[in-house]
Amino acid sequence: MTGSEDRPSFRLAYVPGVTPDKWARIWNERLPDVPLSLTQVPAAGADGVLLDGDADAGLVRLPVDRSRLSAIPLYTETTVVVIPRDHLVTAADEVTAEDLADEIVLHPLDDVLGWEERPPGRPALERPATTADAVELVAAGIGVLLMPLSLARLHHRKDLTYRTVTDAPQSGVALSWPEDAHTDRVEDFIGIVRGRTVNSTRGRQPDPAPAGRKPAAGKQQSGMRQSGKQQSGKQQSGKQQTGGARRGGGTPRKKSGSGGGRGKPRRR
Known part of the structure; x- marks a missing residue:
């Protein structure tokens, strides 16, 4: 190879x-x-x-x-009816199945709409083998055809157009x-x-850690350092509060000098 x-x-x-x-x-x-x-x-x-x-x-x-x-x-997908450009149905922006009751509605063998019985309207004498064959019959004026919007666009012809059918099955x-x-x-x-980003791990999750696994040593040390910082912060806060208490209501300090607490000497 x-x-x-x-x-x-x-x-x-x-x-x-x-x-x-x-x-x-x-x-x-x-x-x-x-x-x-x-x-x-x-x-x-x-x-x-x-x-x-x-x-x-x-x-x-x-x-x-x-x-x-x-x-x-x-x-x-939205379901549409494919019709000739000069068809009466083109007068409306959208139609219902009842609006097609008098039309010959083609039902190809490869239809994807999943009708419970058959499409609305009058059936053709024979079912076209393929959707492409049915489109050719519509262009020839034999009937109309219901299909998903994407297929109508795929089989686009200049002499045909389409209108939305509001109550038809959808694909x-x-x-x-x-x-x-x-x-x-x-x-x-x-x-x-589904529009996931390139970095998404959804659908490929890593194996979960076994129950009871201890964190890595580096994480333990990091936690101990963090705990020590917090404790140190509490001690520092306590010192600030103690200092504040002395300044606010504690025993006043003695003035420095040989006179101790006797104050200034008198003038002669």
Whole structure:
């Protein structure tokens, strides 16, 4: 093997619509000796990529198989309806599912919104194989399409636009990894997506000191010196108070000189 093949790396899978660029840039700044390998995978196949060991972690769409995968939800996307630019729906800034009741709503086989039954509106005769195919049908005037905002931007066309659908299901994005493969590198990436600073030790806490361990000798000596300083301060304070008491109400001092306490001699 060559030296480059022996270098450690971190393999990150991500689904269409997710843009890992910001996190990848931070990774490269913090861990320049650990190459970050990015691989785009279909949303429906992300679980399998992680469970088969083809990636160390993934930016995936929820839900995931929680019996075998760990996941940290990152954000939830707005759902939009993709329509031709001259469609009547463009007159409003946002719409509801009821507003689409008379429309043919395309439902691709790789849909990620997780409808309980089917999308609103009238179904097409056949389901498009992919979201990209469905977008082509929208451009042809065959119907409209609901999808997460990021996918609408990914499949942008000049002859199409979109509007927010206020009551449609939404798609959540999460960082996920196999439960039995929570490595230090995974923890590093968790720290990045959660915005931890480079000096944060969260997730890698040092081993706690055994119960009853005595502090180091230097600390003991430091404590003894500090205690001695405090005691010395108390003694000094006591001296100041004693001196004050003598000055305020103690026995007055005798004046110096041979006359003792007889005062000044009379003038002749």
